[in-house]
Amino acid sequence: MPEIRNYTLNFGPQHPAAHGVLRLVLEMDGEVVERADPHIGLLHRGTEKLAESKPYNQTIGYMDRLDYVSMMCNEHGYVMAIEKLLGVEVPVRAQYIRVMFDEITRILNHLMWLGAHGLDIGAMSMFLYCFREREDLMDCYEAVSGARLHATYYRPGGVARDLPDRMPQYEANRFRSAAQVKKQNAAREGSMLDFIEDFTNRFPGCVDEYETLLTDNRIWKQRTVGIGVVSPERALQLGFTGPMLRGSNTEWDLRKTEPYEVYDQLDFDIPVGINGDSYDRYLVRVEEMRQSNRIIKQCIDWLRVNSGPVLTEDHKVAPPRRSEMKGDMEALIHHFKLFTEGFSLPEGESYAAVEHPKGEFGCYLISDGANKPYRLKVRAAGFAHLAALDEMARGHMLSDVVALIGTQDIVFGEVDR
Amino acid sequence: MSGFLDTVIYTATTLLKIVLVMVPLILSVAYLTLAERRVIGSMQTRIGPNRVGPFGLFQPFADVFKLLVKEVIVPTNASRFLFLTAPVLSLAPALAAWAVIPFFDGGAIADVNAGLLYVLAMTSIGVYGVIIAGWASNSKYAFLGAMRSAAQIVAYEIAMGFALIGVLMLAGSLNLSEIVRGQSGGFFHWYLIPLFPLAVVYFISGVAETNRAPFDVAEGESEIVAGFHVDYSGMAFALFFLAEYANMIMIAALTAILFLGGWMSPIDGVGDGIWWFLGKTAFVLFLFLWLRATFPRYRYDQIMRLGWKVFIPVTIVWIAVVGFAIWFEIGPWFQQRA
Numbered sequence: 053m054p055e056i057r058n059y060t061l062n063f064g065p066q067h068p069a070a071h072g073v074l075r076l077v078l079e080m081d082g083e084v085v086e087r088a089d090p091h092i093g094l095l096h097r098g099t100e101k102l103a104e105s106k107p108y109n110q111t112i113g114y115m116d117r118l119d120y121v122s123m124m125c126n127e128h129g130y131v132m133a134i135e136k137l138l139g140v141e142v143p144v145r146a147q148y149i150r151v152m153f154d155e156i157t158r159i160l161n162h163l164m165w166l167g168a169h170g171l172d173i174g175a176m177s178m179f180l181y182c183f184r185e186r187e188d189l190m191d192c193y194e195a196v197s198g199a200r201l202h203a204t205y206y207r208p209g210g211v212a213r214d215l216p217d218r219m220p221q222y223e224a225n226r227f228r229s230a231a232q233v234k235k236q237n238a239a240r241e242g243s244m245l246d247f248i249e250d251f252t253n254r255f256p257g258c259v260d261e262y263e264t265l266l267t268d269n270r271i272w273k274q275r276t277v278g279i280g281v282v283s284p285e286r287a288l289q290l291g292f293t294g295p296m297l298r299g300s301n302t303e304w305d306l307r308k309t310e311p312y313e314v315y316d317q318l319d320f321d322i323p324v325g326i327n328g329d330s331y332d333r334y335l336v337r338v339e340e341m342r343q344s345n346r347i348i349k350q351c352i353d354w355l356r357v358n359s360g361p362v363l364t365e366d367h368k369v370a371p372p373r374r375s376e377m378k379g380d381m382e383a384l385i386h387h388f389k390l391f392t393e394g395f396s397l398p399e400g401e402s403y404a405a406v407e408h409p410k411g412e413f414g415c416y417l418i419s420d421g422a423n424k425p426y427r428l429k430v431r432a433a434g435f436a437h438l439a440a441l442d443e444m445a446r447g448h449m450l451s452d453v454v455a456l457i458g459t460q461d462i463v464f465g466e467v468d469r
Numbered sequence: 470m471s472g473f474l475d476t477v478i479y480t481a482t483t484l485l486k487i488v489l490v491m492v493p494l495i496l497s498v499a500y501l502t503l504a505e506r507r508v509i510g511s512m513q514t515r516i517g518p519n520r521v522g523p524f525g526l527f528q529p530f531a532d533v534f535k536l537l538v539k540e541v542i543v544p545t546n547a548s549r550f551l552f553l554t555a556p557v558l559s560l561a562p563a564l565a566a567w568a569v570i571p572f573f574d575g576g577a578i579a580d581v582n583a584g585l586l587y588v589l590a591m592t593s594i595g596v597y598g599v600i601i602a603g604w605a606s607n608s609k610y611a612f613l614g615a616m617r618s619a620a621q622i623v624a625y626e627i628a629m630g631f632a633l634i635g636v637l638m639l640a641g642s643l644n645l646s647e648i649v650r651g652q653s654g655g656f657f658h659w660y661l662i663p664l665f666p667l668a669v670v671y672f673i674s675g676v677a678e679t680n681r682a683p684f685d686v687a688e689g690e691s692e693i694v695a696g697f698h699v700d701y702s703g704m705a706f707a708l709f710f711l712a713e714y715a716n717m718i719m720i721a722a723l724t725a726i727l728f729l730g731g732w733m734s735p736i737d738g739v740g741d742g743i744w745w746f747l748g749k750t751a752f753v754l755f756l757f758l759w760l761r762a763t764f765p766r767y768r769y770d771q772i773m774r775l776g777w778k779v780f781i782p783v784t785i786v787w788i789a790v791v792g793f794a795i796w797f798e799i800g801p802w803f804q805q806r807a
Contacts, residue, residue, distance in 0.1 A: 061609050069691040083613070083769060172691045174683060174766025180513040271683055271765045450613070451692045451768045 107394025209364030294411025299333035556708035559598025614696025624776030631784035649731035
């Protein structure tokens with residue numbers, strides 16, 4: 053009799069469910085996974101090292117490229133670390149704008165996650181439905197920063213510019229009739245806030261739609277309930293944060309426990325799972341989308357009635373207005389200094405963390421007093437989650453590994469950095 | 470001499486019949502791919518292919534042309550003979566099974582008495598193509614797909630067979646034309662009604678047997694990439710594709726014949742004919758596409774569970790029920806017809 057041995061299966065990096073460039077070496081006993089060994093680093097771009105050779109304000113753009121589906125939240129963690137060390141005040145309006153865009157980003161991220169997770173488990177339509185809504189939020193990114201993905205919108209001391217008064221509109225062409233365009237532009241007639249408000253009114257209905265397709269679907273439940281169960285204690289030991297931790301029945305959200313910006317003035321709930329399986333994490337994230345929608349609504353209401361500056365007046369940190377530069381020597385010098393050598397941070401270190409859609413995103417900054425960081429360490433949530441994949445996947449089947457990669461919401465931009 | 474002439478004429482007419490069935494069949498396979506993309510497209514709030522020709526009507530030909538001119542790559546470690554045999558083994562039974570399908574009254578290439586058994590045999594043989602393809606590719610992903618497919622076919626073939634036994638008992642014949650005639654008398658005489666649980670089991674087993682979503686674990690796009698045909702390219706791949714769609718149409722046609730009264734009109738005697746058969750088949754095909762756009766994929770062991778623990782018991786129970794009903798000649802459906 054030949055000896056029956058386990059075999060190894062190379063899963064990725066070119067694999068439809070690898071979420072980019074994950075390479076898993078799976079030790080399999082038939083269809084059952086005995087060991088999952090994640091190999092990372094295929095998307096390593098040396099962001100932390102690059103930051104050491106650039107002025108502080110030129111690294112913001114690299115932050116977008118870490119977790120490339122929740123761009124502005126990455127920026128937020130980074131600029132908060134700078135602000136902490138610099139001691140610069142952020143205008144309240146900028147804080148509200150940041151919170152609003154953080155939550156828009158959370159919805160963006162969760163929509164991407166829901167679509168990809170659905171696609172991994174075989175619910176192909178989810179992907180397209182999610183991307184339909186995602187498109188509107190992408191337009192918000194574009195309207196405010198000029199870029200759909202890599203916005204570079206948050207700056208130390210505020211945000212790059214105030215919200216625009218009008219939304220870009222579609223134009224008719226040979227593929228798109230005038231009537232169609234009129235329909236598409238219906239929500240774009242007013243300001244950007246009007247557009248977002250229209251979205252927030254529409255969005256809960258969309259989430260209901262996703263839920264009718266998945267939440268009570270027998271197949272969806274069979275594929276997610278009891279898959280990758282993590283106990284609350286183990287989740288803490290493994291360094292889980294965000295929905296991964298909250299899915300395991302642990303109430304921990306930096307927006308509530310260590311409020312930053314204006315989160316302490318806003319009304320929202322933190323959903324928590326019970327069993328710590330993939331289905332609970334799914335429910336947590338879906339509810340988070342609803343809560344984010346609520347926060348955005350509150351921000352819109354505040355932003356409508358309160359105007360004011362959106363960037364600090366300290367021109368050592370933030371560039372002066374264009375008009376000032378034309379007549380004021382000092383403003384011109386500020387501008388020149390800021391865009392050539394940036395600004396210097398006082399000697400010291402700081403750690404700032406935000407509740408990123410995937411968990412705790414933190415930037416640990418050490419400054420030696422120069423205009424570049426001595427060292428920048430990025431704490432990415434996905435890294436800790438991926439490290440637990442082996443533990444979560446053991447004893448499950450090959451199809452469940454795919455579901456687990458989905459439920460972890462891994463993005464390699466931030467894992468490999 | 471006249472005997473020889475008869476043979477020639479018989480052969481010629483049979484060949485003509487085969488051409489008359491095969492050409493529309495291949496065309497409907499081609500247009501089923503287009504219909505699938507357009508139907509699922511509209512279900513997913515997108516358009517689907519509409520660039521090649523009016524409404525994208527030439528898209529299937531463009532696809533076929535592309536696949537024809539692509540190279541068929543045989544992996545170095547593959548068993549060359551089996552690797553190239555597998556697609557043929559997969560397609561041939563899928564087409565051969567059409568020989569006994571009655572499109573209208575008397576409209577079958579071969580109106581054989583054991584038609585149902587023949588169809589069962591042919592559709593089951595198709596799985597050899599899948600298994601051999603997975604084995605010959607010498608790739609772990611393909612092998613996993615083949616193993617899944619083999620296990621799946623065993624589970625669902627039994628449920629399917631049991632579902633057909635109910636039809637057999639009611640019709641009292643294995644001849645597909647006889648089965649359709651047994652359902653004459655309008656909608657309420659279709660076997661769908663007395664055999665509803667069996668019809669559902671049959672249709673779902675059919676979806677599973679053709680490896681369509683949500684039972685497409687043998688291809689499992691996001692798990693084992695493309696499963697058994699991961700290493701195939703060009704026309705070899707296209708043959709698998711052709712076989713899958715021919716099987717889909719086959720299952721849809723059989724559902725129409727066995728449970729939906731084949732060429733019979735839902736109102737007794739009003740315009741019976743091939744159009745009813747085609748319409749019913751198209752409707753069942755639409756269900757295939759609808760399922761694919763709606764459901765997530767089952768896990769492999771869950772499919773096994775559904776097959777063995779749900780479908781087989783359901784069919785056995787219903788066969789017993791039908792047996793009793795026929796024995797005691799109950800109700801409008803189970804009385805012996807003279």
